[in-house]
Amino acid sequence: MIIIGHRGASGNYPENTLSAFQHAAALGCPWVELDVHQLEGELLVIHDEQLDRTTNGSGSLAAAGLAAVRRLDAGNEEQVPLLSEVLTLLDGKVGINVELKGPGTAEPTSQLLRKACQTGRWRADQFLLSAFDHAELQRADPIFARGVLWGRPVPDMVERSLAMGGQWMNIALKAATEDRITAAQQAGLKVAVYTVNEPADLAAMRALKVDAVFCDFPERGLQG
Numbered sequence: 002m003i004i005i006g007h008r009g010a011s012g013n014y015p016e017n018t019l020s021a022f023q024h025a026a027a028l029g030c031p032w033v034e035l036d037v038h039q040l041e042g043e044l045l046v047i048h049d050e051q052l053d054r055t056t057n058g059s060g061s062l063a064a065a066g067l068a069a070v071r072r073l074d075a076g077n078e079e080q081v082p083l084l085s086e087v088l089t090l091l092d093g094k095v096g097i098n099v100e101l102k103g104p105g106t107a108e109p110t111s112q113l114l115r116k117a118c119q120t121g122r123w124r125a126d127q128f129l130l131s132a133f134d135h136a137e138l139q140r141a142d143p144i145f146a147r148g149v150l151w152g153r154p155v156p157d158m159v160e161r162s163l164a165m166g167g168q169w170m171n172i173a174l175k176a177a178t179e180d181r182i183t184a185a186q187q188a189g190l191k192v193a194v195y196t197v198n199e200p201a202d203l204a205a206m207r208a209l210k211v212d213a214v215f216c217d218f219p220e221r222g223l224q225g
């Protein structure tokens with residue numbers, strides 16, 4: 002079971018910051034997950050469209066503007082990183098699941114990741130693009146694997162994930178039943194489950210032969 006550091010090692014470091022990604026890498030995480038929003042042509046690594054929860058700012062990203070967002074503290078006196086800065090930090094050593102959070106993210110993310118591959122420091126199979134916004138996900142460059150995110154289960158989610166060109170079906174812990182996992186895997190999809198932090202849940206996902214879990218405390222999953 003692959004342990005994906007969710008928003009980096011976000012249980013012990015401010016989520017989606019360079020220190021959270023650095024720590025996940027230092028723990029030996031093979032993959033990290035992060036969330037991106039597009040603002041003024043740049044890709045900001047932040048979960049919410051509102052600044053209040055994870056920075057010392059307030060209001061929306063769009064209202065603040067890029068320069069002001071970059072002056073904020075995202076925790077530990079760190080900036081809200083750009084996706085390009087995370088690529089530089091991790092330098093091809095850890096796979097990255099880029100979750101496309103907002104509109105207009107698929108194309109610039111695809112372009113940036115393609116450029117990263119052209120440097121020779123990254124391979125396309127070190128990236129996974131995912132989104133709850135399935136229309137946005139389908140605008141992503143198909144050279145990168147797609148993870149189709151489901152907030153709640155629907156009866157035909159396996160067929161729809163495949164129809165969208167998904168290689169992964171990414172589901173919530175409460176939806177991670179043996180029937181769903183088996184059906185997806187038998188159809189050729191890999192299954193990733195979010196967010197799995199409790200040791201008992203990690204063990205249960207392992208027993209169900211889930212392919213990957215998103216975990217805020219990756220050291221817990223890496224121990225198992």
Ligand code: G3P
Pocket residue numbers: 007034036048100131150171195215
């Ligand atoms: O991609 C898995 C997980 O990150 C999806 O939910 O809200 O944590 O981005 P959220």
Ligand code: MG
Pocket residue numbers: 034035036100
């Ligand atoms: Mg996410």
